[in-house]
Amino acid sequence: MKLLVFSDLHSNFRMASKLVALSQDVDVVVGAGDFCNMRRGLEEIIRALSGINKPAVLIPGNSESDQELISACRGWNHARVLHGRQTTIDGVSFYGIGGGIPITPFGSWSYDFTEKEAYELLADCPPGGVLVSHSPPFGFLDISSDGRSLGSKAVRDTIEQKKPALIVCGHIHGSAGQTKRIRETTVINAGPRGIIWNL
Secondary structure (H helix, E strand, O other), rough: OEEEHHHOOOOOOHHHHHHHHHHHEEEEEEOOOOOOOOOOOOOHHHHHOOOOOOOOEEEEOOOOHHHHHHHHHHOOOOOEOOOOOOEEOEEEEEEOOOOOOOOOOOOOOOOOOOHOOOOOOOOOOOOOOOOEEOOOOOOOOOOOOOOOOOOOOHHHHHHHHHHOOOEOOOOHHHHOOEEEEEEEEEEOOOOOOOOOOOO
């Protein structure tokens, strides 16, 4: 299965147009959150992405909520919004968890969760498959501009327990476009340019 993965578009319409073009050569598109900016402009950027006519697995970032993303995607028949939920495409399980984990310092507009809430949201994540998380796992592709690890311990523990084949994340812009391994799991901090990955 060939995937196109991306994150942190932040209402970049030029990149959205490029992702629509890239999607023609893949089987599934995965968007790991932060489609808009601070809860504004979501409908417009989703409308731009809705030219993708392949199955699209999307999760909310901390810039939009689960319900806001579901509402924005109502006219996009190929989109599947996941947050504490899973879907199966051609025999491959995709499980999603959105939002900033742990809670960010950005204030009330940010869609955030505590580590405790994240463990609960991840409880039904199946083994194997693809885990899509806006926040990266703690210690992997999660270094802030001031050198701190800002990833999620709940996401890291879930990877170690459930051993997904792939985790697609974003959130920490300084690690965008990079990949690492946690034992047999590949971690991709996707970024807005998009990465094509053969699963």
